[in-house]
Amino acid sequence: MIRIAIVDDELHIAKSVAKSTQHHAEQLGVAVTLSIFQSSRKFLEDYRAGSFDAAFLDIEMPELNGDALSAELTKIDPALLLVYVTNCCNDEVYTMLKYMPIGFLRKPLFEQEIDNMLSVLQAKITAMRKLYTVQSGKQVLQIPLKDVVYIDSEKNYVYFHMVKKPQKTGAKREQPEEIIKVRKKLDEVQAEIENNGFIRIHSSILVNYRYIYAIQKNTVRLDNGLELAVSRSHEATVSQKFLYFSRG
Numbered sequence: 001m002i003r004i005a006i007v008d009d010e011l012h013i014a015k016s017v018a019k020s021t022q023h024h025a026e027q028l029g030v031a032v033t034l035s036i037f038q039s040s041r042k043f044l045e046d047y048r049a050g051s052f053d054a055a056f057l058d059i060e061m062p063e064l065n066g067d068a069l070s071a072e073l074t075k076i077d078p079a080l081l082l083v084y085v086t087n088c089c090n091d092e093v094y095t096m097l098k099y100m101p102i103g104f105l106r107k108p109l110f111e112q113e114i115d116n117m118l119s120v121l122q123a124k125i126t127a128m129r130k131l132y133t134v135q136s137g138k139q140v141l142q143i144p145l146k147d148v149v150y151i152d153s154e155k156n157y158v159y160f161h162m163v164k165k166p167q168k169t170g171a172k173r174e175q176p177e178e179i180i181k182v183r184k185k186l187d188e189v190q191a192e193i194e195n196n197g198f199i200r201i202h203s204s205i206l207v208n209y210r211y212i213y214a215i216q217k218n219t220v221r222l223d224n225g226l227e228l229a230v231s232r233s234h235e236a237t238v239s240q241k242f243l244y245f246s247r248g
Contacts (some may be wrong), residue, residue, distance in 0.1 A: 005055045005056070008056075009040065009061045011036070013107070014038065017110065040064040040065075051077075057084055083117060086107065128145070145193060150207045164224075
């Protein structure tokens with residue numbers, strides 16, 4: 001099931017997008033749930049991480065345009081897949097590329113382009129939902145790979161740094177970071193999960209590309225502001241792999 005939010009201030013267009021998406025999804029055998037939001041500001045105010053798998057966003061909206069809305073959504077939920085549904089063919093489109101969207105759907109060509117987009121979304125979400133089984137002490141755990149921000153190692157152990165979850169009481173508050181300790185070599189972990197979006201940036205660090213905010217010369221900065229060192233031996237491949245995973 002793909003949970004898609006459609007955000008467009010023009011209700012008749014949002015309904016048309018939803019109707020067409022539902023029809024094509026049924027033809028492809030892809031299960032979807034669709035929710036329409038006419039107010040971009042209200043959508044942002046009510047949004048909680050994990051509420052949707054993907055968001056179809058208009059770029060030109062009166063309250064919060066696609067640029068401003070995307071900037072806030074990526075802070076709240078880096079795993080949310082962004083798709084821009086637009087008539088724009090100017091510099092605004094290029095501006096949106098900084099959010100690494102899954103792609104663009106042109107309104108006049110929506111019927112021709114939606115099938116491929118649904119297929120791409122399905123493949124992405126299947127990979128993101130994959131569970132990784134580990135033994136931590138006496139417990140056997142199934143870790144959602146989409147919730148692993150990065151993994152570092154020391155001696156014979158690896159440490160899975162998990163994304164912080166909002167508390168049920170208090171809208172914006174977060175729980176302390178969860179770290180899962182596993183007796184295993186980082187090389188083994190890399191071989192098993194690398195294809196699910198993990199990039200080796202250092203001999204002792206793997207990073208989930210979904211949480212990378214910026215790649216600099218000697219560091220990778222994450223969405224939470226943390227900076228991790230990039231070793232000289234990995235400098236050449238970090239950006240290349242990041243672009244590969246981002247493009248799907």
